[in-house]
Structures are given as C-alpha cells and as structure tokens.
Amino acid sequence: xxxxxxxxxxxxxxxxxxxxxxxxxxxxxxxxxxxxxxxxxxxxxxxxxxxxxxxxxxxxxxxxxxxxxxxxxxxxxxxxxxxxxxxxxxxxxxxxxxxxxxxxxxxxxxxxxxxxxxxxxxxxxxxxxxxxxxxxxxxxxxxxxxxxxxxxxxxxxxxxxxxxxxxxxxxxxxxxxxxxxxxxxxxxxxx
Amino acid sequence: xxxxxxxxxxxxxxxxxxxxxxxxxxxxxxxxxxxxxxxxxxxxxxxxxxxxxxxxxxxxxxxxxxxxxxxxxxxxxxxxxxxxxxxxxxxxxxxxxxxxxxxxxxxxxxxxxxxxxxxxxxxxxxxxxxxxxxxxxxxxxxxxxxxxxxxxxxxxxxxxxxxxxxxxxxxxxxxxxxxxxxxxxxxxxxxxx
Numbered sequence: 001x002x003x004x005x006x007x008x009x010x011x012x013x014x015x016x017x018x019x020x021x022x023x024x025x026x027x028x029x030x031x032x033x034x035x036x037x038x039x040x041x042x043x044x045x046x047x048x049x050x051x052x053x054x055x056x057x058x059x060x061x062x063x064x065x066x067x068x069x070x071x072x073x074x075x076x077x078x079x080x081x082x083x084x085x086x087x088x089x090x091x092x093x094x095x096x097x098x099x100x101x102x103x104x105x106x107x108x109x110x111x112x113x114x115x116x117x118x119x120x121x122x123x124x125x126x127x128x129x130x131x132x133x134x135x136x137x138x139x140x141x142x143x144x145x146x147x148x149x150x151x152x153x154x155x156x157x158x159x160x161x162x163x164x165x166x167x168x169x170x171x172x173x174x175x176x177x178x179x180x181x182x183x184x185x186x187x188x189x190x191x
Numbered sequence: 192x193x194x195x196x197x198x199x200x201x202x203x204x205x206x207x208x209x210x211x212x213x214x215x216x217x218x219x220x221x222x223x224x225x226x227x228x229x230x231x232x233x234x235x236x237x238x239x240x241x242x243x244x245x246x247x248x249x250x251x252x253x254x255x256x257x258x259x260x261x262x263x264x265x266x267x268x269x270x271x272x273x274x275x276x277x278x279x280x281x282x283x284x285x286x287x288x289x290x291x292x293x294x295x296x297x298x299x300x301x302x303x304x305x306x307x308x309x310x311x312x313x314x315x316x317x318x319x320x321x322x323x324x325x326x327x328x329x330x331x332x333x334x335x336x337x338x339x340x341x342x343x344x345x346x347x348x349x350x351x352x353x354x355x356x357x358x359x360x361x362x363x364x365x366x367x368x369x370x371x372x373x374x375x376x377x378x379x380x381x382x383x384x
Contacts, residue, residue: 042286091235092358130363133353156351159370160326163287168325173351173368 005122006069008114013069013083013122016059021070022052024079028102037140038100040162040171064088067127071101071115080106083115085123085132093130093178095123108142116150124181131177137162138170151184152176198317199264201309206264206278206317209248214265215241217274221297230335231295233357233366260284262317266294266310275301278310280318280327288325290318302337311345319376326372332357333365346379347371 006013026048028034035043062068068084081101088095097119101112123129134152136143152174160168199206219241221227228236239247255261260283266276276296283290294310296302318324329347331338334357347369355363 040284040287089233092233092356094353094356130358131353131355133356153354155353156349156368158328158350158368160372161287161289163325173353175353175356177355 002125005126006118007074008118010114011071011073011080011111011118013115013118014072016055016068016070018052018055018059020079021055021082022048024102025051031104034100034102034104036164037137037143064090067122069119071111073111080111081115083119085119085127088127088129093128095127095129095132097123097132097134112143113146113149116146120150120176120181124178129178131175133173133175135171135173138172144172147174151181153180198321199313200269201313203269203304204266204275204306204309205269206310206313207267207272209252209265210274211245211248214274215244215248218244218297227295227297229359230332230338231293262322266296266306275306276310278314280314280322283322283324288323290324290327292318292327292329307341308344311341315345315371315376319373324373326370329369331367331369333367334359339367342369345371346375
C-alpha cells in the first residue's frame with residue numbers, strides 16, 4: 001500500500017479551497033497566455049468573489065465523475081495550480097485529465113509533470129481506470145513535452161479546431177493505457 | 192444564391208420539429224432495442240419510458256432556446272410525416288466555429304434505405320451554409336462500421352483514435368473522432384455540381 005498517494009517528488013495534491021481558488025484564478029487569469037493555453041473559451045476577467053462562488057457550487061455538486069485537486073509545492077506549500085480527472089466513464093474506465101499551472105513563475109520547472117505522475121497513479125491505482133485521455137493545443141509545446149514525459153501517447157489531432165490571432169490551431173489528443181502505465185512504473189521502480 | 196432551395200427537405204425524408212404528443216411513444220420503443228442505444232451512445236444502455244422522453248423533449252427545447260449551442264431536429268418521412276429518427280448539431284462553440292454532429296434512425300427496418308445519408312447532407316448544409324460553422328466532429332465507436340461509412344462517404348476523415356476507450360461485451364474497442372472542415376465540404380459541393 002502506498003500511504004503517500006497524493007505526494008510526488010516536487011508537489012503534493014490537496015483538497016480544493018474555494019476562497020483561495022477564487023483569489024488565485026482571479027490573479028492568474030490576468031495573464032491571458034495562461035488562459036489561452038488552458039482552454040478554448042475567450043479569456044475573461046472575473047472577480048475573486050465570482051470565481052469563488054463557482055467553486056463552492058462545484059464542490060456541492062461534486063459527484064463520482066470528477067476528482068479535483070490543488071497543486072502545492074512540497075518546498076513551501078505554495079498553491080501553483082490545479083489538476084483533476086473529469087468525465088469519468090465508469091462503465092468503460094476512461095477519464096479526461098486536466099491541469100493548469102497558474103503561477104507563470106512556476107512554468108518549466110517540472111511541477112506539472114510531477115503532478116501528472118501523481119494523478120496517473122491515483123487514476124490507475126485508486127480509481128482503477130483503464131485509460132486516461134487529454135487534449136492539448138498544438139501551440140502548447142511545453143505541455144506536450146511534459147505529457148510525453150509522463151507516458152502519454154499521441155492518438156490524433158482535431159484539425160484547426162481553435163481560431164486565435166488569425167490562425168487555426170489543432171487540438172492534439174493523447175492517451176495512456178493502464179498496461180502502459182504499469183510498464184512505465186516498473187521501469188521507474190527498477191531504476 | 193440558393194435561398195429558395197429548402198434547408199429541411201430531401202428526396203425521401205425531411206427535418207421537422209418535435210411532436211410532444213406523438214413522438215415519445217415511438218422513441219420509447221426504439222430505446223428498448225439495446226443495439227440502437229449502444230450504437231449511439233457510450234452511456235450504459237437503459238430503456239426510456241414515453242413519460243421520461245416527454246420530459247427530455249422539454250429539456251432539449253429549453254437548452255436549444257437558452258444555451259444557443261444546440262440544434263435538434265426530428266427526421267420524418269416526407270410522404271406521411273412518420274417519425275423515423277433524430278439529428279442534432281450540438282456542443283457548438285461559436286468563437287472557434289466548431290460543433291458536433293449526430294443522427295440516429297430508430298427502427299432497423301428504416302435503415303439501409305439512404306435516409307441517414309439524406310439526413311446528414313441536410314445537416315451539413317445547415318451547419319456550414321446557415322450557421323457558418325468551420326468544422327464538425329462525429330464521435331463513433333469502432334463497432335459501428337455503418338456510421339463510420341456514412342460519415343466517411345460524406346467527406347469526414349479520421350482524426351483521433353482513442354485506443355481501447357470502450358468496454359463492451361467483454362472486449363475493448365477504440366473510439367474514433369471524425370472531422371470535416373468547411374473548405375473540404377465546399378470542394379465536394381463544387382465537384383458534385
């Protein structure tokens with residue numbers, strides 16, 4: 001049994017806190033690049049209060065189809081982002097993973113990859129999923145590299161799905177199967 | 192310009208509104224055919240009563256009215272207005288001009304007559320020429336070759352293959368995303384003229 005299911009090498013995953021998330025997102029969103037890497041909606045600037053109310057509603061309605069966490073650094077417990085599994089299809093054992101590192105000072109330092117390894121372990125060894133899926137914009141090279149490092153395989157591209165700054169970008173889809181994660185994990189254990 | 196060319200009428204079938212009185216009884220029968228449900232949806236197959244479907248119709252029209260990201264049609268025979276299926280454009284995302292497309296022909300006896308092909312042609316014209324969408328996605332399980340062929344024939348190409356994403360009848364199947372872009376559809380229209 002692994003008693004440190006929520007802990008990686010650089011970060012740990014903790015429970016959602018609406019008030020903190022409201023303040024953090026309200027400030028992260030002012031960096032439009034964060035938002036345009038994260039999702040396909042036009043970036044908006046919302047108050048901490050409004051965002052907090054969404055997270056409160058979200059937690060109330062939390063059901064067995066989503067598992068969401070904060071990402072905090074092991075070094076100083078600082079909140080740097082969020083990660084979660086959404087749209088869990090229990091009958092098929094598939095789920096979508098989403099991650100965002102809001103604090104841009106923390107980009108490119110391995111925190112995201114570490115958090116992804118932690119949630120893959122959670123998905124496969126606690127939720128017993130068969131596979132985990134993600135979508136990422138083709139202009140987010142840093143994220144794609146991180147997902148490849150965490151063990152994801154490219155599964156295709158939804159062509160020209162995003163229209164921004166006058167050009168069209170693809171959504172790259174990646175997936176990792178349970179058996180692939182097991183192989184990867186055994187290799188890491190042997191290292 | 193082809194303003195006078197009907198958007199909702201094909202050779203044998205037409206797109207039509209929901210009939211809240213009569214449709215639910217017919218669709219309830221279709222949902223007791225597990226094969227129909229499993230070809231259409233990833234959700235665990237579950238029959239629906241006419242009463243449940245009536246509520247669902249209310250919800251569909253409410254969503255279409257309020258969210259503005261759904262266009263739902265019933266499919267009927269032109270000759271006698273008999274309900275044979277449904278068709279919808281859904282999850283439309285206006286800023287990127289993308290959406291999803293799905294259709295179902297409920298009674299197995301109404302399949303293999305080209306009604307699906309006619310329905311899809313109407314839907315594509317509506318999506319590209321009326322809504323001005325840029326791209327459409329269809330999500331099809333690997334075990335539904337009839338749908339894969341239907342969408343491929345209309346110009347859709349395979350874009351994503353989610354390996355082993357489905358578990359049915361004791362084995363795992365891929366889930367396939369097919370996509371069609373506005374310019375690809377335009378090119379096909381021009382060459383068929």
